[in-house]
Amino acid sequence: MGRTPCCDNKKDLKKGPWSPEEDELLLNYISKNHGHGSWRSLPKLAGLQRCGKSCRLRWINYLRPEIKRGPFNKDEEQLIIQLHGMLGNRWATIASQLPGRTDNEIKNLWNTHLRKRLIAMGIDPQTHELLASNCLNHNASASAATRHMAQWESARLEAEARLSRESSIFSHAPEKSESDHFLRLWNSNVGKSFRKLTSDKFACQSPISQASSSTKCGLLSAVTTEVGNNLTGSSTMAGNQNEDLAYRPFLINTEDVEYKPFQFNTEEEGHKLFQSNTEAGEFKICQSNTEDRMAGSVSSCSNDLENSSDTALQLLLDYPINDDMSFLENNADD
DNA sequence: AATGCACTCAACCGCACATCT
DNA sequence: CAGATGTGCGGTTGAGTGCAT
Numbered sequence: 001m002g003r004t005p006c007c008d009n010k011k012d013l014k015k016g017p018w019s020p021e022e023d024e025l026l027l028n029y030i031s032k033n034h035g036h037g038s039w040r041s042l043p044k045l046a047g048l049q050r051c052g053k054s055c056r057l058r059w060i061n062y063l064r065p066e067i068k069r070g071p072f073n074k075d076e077e078q079l080i081i082q083l084h085g086m087l088g089n090r091w092a093t094i095a096s097q098l099p100g101r102t103d104n105e106i107k108n109l110w111n112t113h114l115r116k117r118l119i120a121m122g123i124d125p126q127t128h129e130l131l132a133s134n135c136l137n138h139n140a141s142a143s144a145a146t147r148h149m150a151q152w153e154s155a156r157l158e159a160e161a162r163l164s165r166e167s168s169i170f171s172h173a174p175e176k177s178e179s180d181h182f183l184r185l186w187n188s189n190v191g192k193s194f195r196k197l198t199s200d201k202f203a204c205q206s207p208i209s210q211a212s213s214s215t216k217c218g219l220l221s222a223v224t225t226e227v228g229n230n231l232t233g234s235s236t237m238a239g240n241q242n243e244d245l246a247y248r249p250f251l252i253n254t255e256d257v258e259y260k261p262f263q264f265n266t267e268e269e270g271h272k273l274f275q276s277n278t279e280a281g282e283f284k285i286c287q288s289n290t291e292d293r294m295a296g297s298v299s300s301c302s303n304d305l306e307n308s309s310d311t312a313l314q315l316l317l318d319y320p321i322n323d324d325m326s327f328l329e330n331n332a333d334d
Numbered sequence: 335a336a337t338g339c340a341c342t343c344a345a346c347c348g349c350a351c352a353t354c355t
Numbered sequence: 356c357a358g359a360t361g362t363g364c365g366g367t368t369g370a371g372t373g374c375a376t
């Protein structure tokens with residue numbers, strides 16, 4: 001509280017763009033000392049007329065050897081949009097998932113390109129919701145936007161479900177930050193599998209195509225409401241979407257459906273995948289140690305304490321997944 | 335060629351959190 | 356335990372650049 005800014009003594013301190021000489025001084029100091037040490041004392045020791053903060057920024061955003069230069073590729077852009085849908089403006093957290101990219105760079109990319117692209121599609125770049133003006137449009141753009149939203153909602157549901165599961169199982173463990181949860185999920189085998197499913201165009205029907213068929217609908221709002229209390233900020237979507245028909249196709253009800261074990265690589269993380277006997281061949285994921293209980297009927301799994309998170313995960317895995325990022329290309333005219 | 339405008343991106347600023355004393 | 360200090364983060368700014376007129 002009331003702390004003094006680190007660059008309070010502005011006398012003799014240089015500001016603005018860095019010269020090559022200054023870069024060299026900073027690089028030399030850090031390489032000679034095998035690290036930056038205290039940023040506050042660094043400028044003096046390195047012979048720089050800069051504040052420590054400025055040095056740190058220059059190092060992190062520009063001079064670090066692992067910095068990747070050049071334009072972002074499509075994969076990186078997709079990942080940024082996905083992570084932003086889950087994490088919001090946590091640029092540093094997002095940057096941690098993109099080796100060689102800095103938070104500043106990602107923030108700039110978002111503000112100059114991706115944000116505008118989503119707006120052009122009729123998607124609110126903050127909430128990843130459809131903008132009100134777009135809700136009545138039933139054109140191709142709106143459809144792409146809807147698919148986009150569904151993907152992010154699926155990813156977010158997975159995270160929420162696991163968050164809920166973990167917090168109930170490991171309630172004794174020290175609380176990690178929300179973003180840690182998201183990132184651990186994202187990097188877990190489940191997250192990996194999810195991403196793999198999306199990229200491999202797993203043999204499932206599209207939710208869009210299922211919309212007109214005998215899709216079994218449940219209530220997503222029940223799931224999100226239950227776990228929503230664990231979350232803040234970016235969960236606004238869950239609150240008002242349950243009336244949105246666009247989401248209905250992804251909602252299912254597991255009653256009277258048989259599931260059989262399915263070969264899948266989530267088991268290594270203590271999860272097993274089961275495939276339903278329905279036409280759609282829906283999938284359900286359960287912890288391996290509940291497999292015995294699960295083998296006879298899926299209800300034993302869906303009725304236990306992890307009901308909501310499993311259901312959410314199931315929704316995620318039932319969501320078929322056509323890695324539809326085509327909107328990026330369609331709207332990438334800048 | 336001159337001017338204005340839009341865009342990009344490096345850098346700054348202030349705040350919040352973590353750690354230290 | 357409270358205040359001081361160090362660091363990291365996100366929002367914002369403004370210089371530089373390219374393009375259109």
